Amino acid sequence: MATWDNWMPExxxxxxxxxxxxxxxxxxRAARDFCANTRAWQVWLDPVQATGDATQEYGLDLPMGAxxxxxxxxxxxxxxxxxxMAMDTEGDPVAMSRLRGLVCTDLQNFYLPSGQVGAVRVKCTLxxxxxxxxxxxxxxxRFFxxxxxxxxxELLAKDNTDFFKPELAAVHLERFNQAKNTAQAAVWRNHGTRGGGARKVGWC
Incomplete structure (x- = not known):
């Protein structure tokens, strides 16, 4: 992992x-904005063994700091x-029992309402x-x-400081937005058109 110290000199x-x-x-804040809007940080999490209990919740084992x-x-x-998404199930127990899929509850946990057994792997944007x-x-x-x-x-847009440089801040904001647009298009080409994965993606 790369720390913020990598950017400190500049x-x-x-x-x-x-x-x-x-x-x-x-x-x-820049990293959160960039990753959330570009899907640049995607990982397959380690497998979780589903036991067959339709009521059991399983936690997503996320990298530290993600x-x-x-x-x-x-x-x-x-x-x-x-x-x-859990909010899309409408709480219908009959429909839920027939759903042979993964229900995401809160971006940290999931369950398998039809009680499947096996190794579950989840791909996430972090x-x-x-x-x-x-x-x-x-x-x-890639995105230094x-x-x-x-x-x-953001830093140069802080008013009432001796480093307040709004014109330069605007230049950097334009570059940042351009970089997000470019990265977003590249990620969609690399990930969005591939086969496999879920039959229907729930934007949990």
Whole structure:
């Protein structure tokens, strides 16, 4: 994992008197924004063994410092498994018992209402938590400049500071938005058109 220290030289050069906690906060917000809007951080989580109990909830085993933006797909013993939002089930017990899929309850847990047995794997889009101080190395290396621009767009827009540079902040914001658009298109090409995964993606 790459820490915020990787970006500190450039951000401190742009705003020498900015407090380090503020710089870290801006980096965290930029990373959360970027990951949530581009789907750039996607992982297949380790398998969870489903026991066949239709009422049992299973937790998503997430990397430290990460939280789920959405569930992208799921498999049961390697076969595609439908992903459904709990709010879309309408609480119909008959319909639920017939649903041979995965029901996402709160972006942290899921259950299998028809009581399947086997190894469940879930593919998620993740973002750093609000207290995280790292991003995956792949995200950091591929999108270093984007996260830098995102952080600077907020940092240099702080009024009543000696590093308040609204015109420059606007330039960095434009670059950040362009980078998000480019990354979003690339991720959709790489992930959105592939086969496999869930038969129906629930944007949990």
């Amino acid at each position: 951000l401190q050069l742009a705003a020498p008197t900015a407090p380090v906690p503020l710089i870290h906060l801006c980096l965290n 939280e789920v933006v959405r569930l992208e797909a799921a498999t049961l013993d390697g076969k595609p498994l439908e992903v459904v 973002q750093p938590t609000i207290s995280a101080s790292t991003v995956p190395d792949l995200v950091a290396s 400049e984007a996260l830098r621009d995102g952080a600077l767009s």
